[in-house]
Amino acid sequence: MANEEALHLYSRDRSKPIHRWVYEVLRLNIIQLHLKPGRILSETEMADLLSVSRTPVREAFIRLAEDGLLDILPQKGSIVSLIDLEQAQEARFVRLAVEKEILKEACTVQLSGLKNVLKDLEENLEWQEECGKKTAYDQLLVADNEFHRILYRSCGKERVWDAIKKLDYNYDRLRVMTLPLVSGRIIGEHREILRVVEGREIERIEDLLSRHLTWEIIEGVVFEYPREYFKAFPVQGNVVR
Missing domain, CATH: 1.10.10.10 (Winged helix-like DNA-binding domain superfamily/Winged helix DNA-binding domain)
Known part of the structure; x- marks a missing residue:
């Protein structure tokens, strides 16, 4: 090749x-x-x-x-396929709306099951931190997705996660572009999510997820990549919202 x-x-x-x-x-x-x-x-x-x-x-x-x-x-x-920014934004919109409800449900998991959920999330975070130290961004994306799958699974909604992953293939490719810049921040926000679930702090979910699934980082990164990667390349400062 x-x-x-x-x-x-x-x-x-x-x-x-x-x-x-x-x-x-x-x-x-x-x-x-x-x-x-x-x-x-x-x-x-x-x-x-x-x-x-x-x-x-x-x-x-x-x-x-x-x-x-x-x-x-x-x-x-x-x-x-070329990266479709409009489709990626739609996928992010769906995921943000659904994930807020998933986190609310995760915060209400019975105490008998919560211990296992927290254990799985903590082990996943250790994996993420190891990937971050090694700058193994390929594996970090896999670990990141698995972290969210655990949350969906905790409230019996794993098939919803599978459906979302069918939709957010463009969004995932954009996330790959941002990981070298924001991996530490992403891992830190995952730890915040764990604390929210552990403390059942439902009132923090809206702000936390809006920051976690932000579009602003993507806006600053797409112009660093060849325009031929994109279905429609945006004007500087005017990435699809």
């Missing part, structure tokens, strides 16, 4: 079907910008890189297209 970005491989869970692993590897590489927006992908190239046949790659391409991460164009092939 001369002159192209390297594909990051992830360990395979042998209990999962091969096509699912191929899909997850390619999806993570797109989300984490190892496969850049606008990059042309071929089934043969990806199959060779992953040491699999073309069949699971073809199946993965279909799923990625359904997710909005891949554009399959007649006569041109498959292209990593």
Whole structure:
């Protein structure tokens, strides 16, 4: 893959079907910008890189297209989708509205279950802090998403989280752009969220999540990236709100 970005491989869970692993590897590489927006992908190239046949790659391409991460164009092939800022803002709007309610529910988890939730969140924060120290931003994004999944799971809403992740693929790619700048702040806000749940401080949720899922950081970062990464590049100082 001369002159192209390297594909990051992830360990395979042998209990999962091969096509699912191929899909997850390619999806993570797109989300984490190892496969850049606008990059042309071929089934043969990806199959060779992953040491699999073309069949699971073809199946993965279909799923990625359904997710909005891949554009399959007649006569041109498959292209990593450009980042759509308007769609990302819509995804952030949905997530902010839903997550406020999720946190309120998490604050009412019965004491018998709260201990396990707090333990899981604390262990996840240790993982995040380790990623931050190593500047392992790929893994930090994974840990970040898992932190929020724990919150949704704590109140029986894990499928809601899965639905949101289907929607916020553009928002996630923008978050990847910001992590080198704000990783410490993000981890600190996660610790605040843990304290809010532990102390059942529902009155703090609105302000905390508005800061945590802010759009302002993104506004300052997009202009540092090539305009060809974006479906519609904004005018300086006028990123979609």
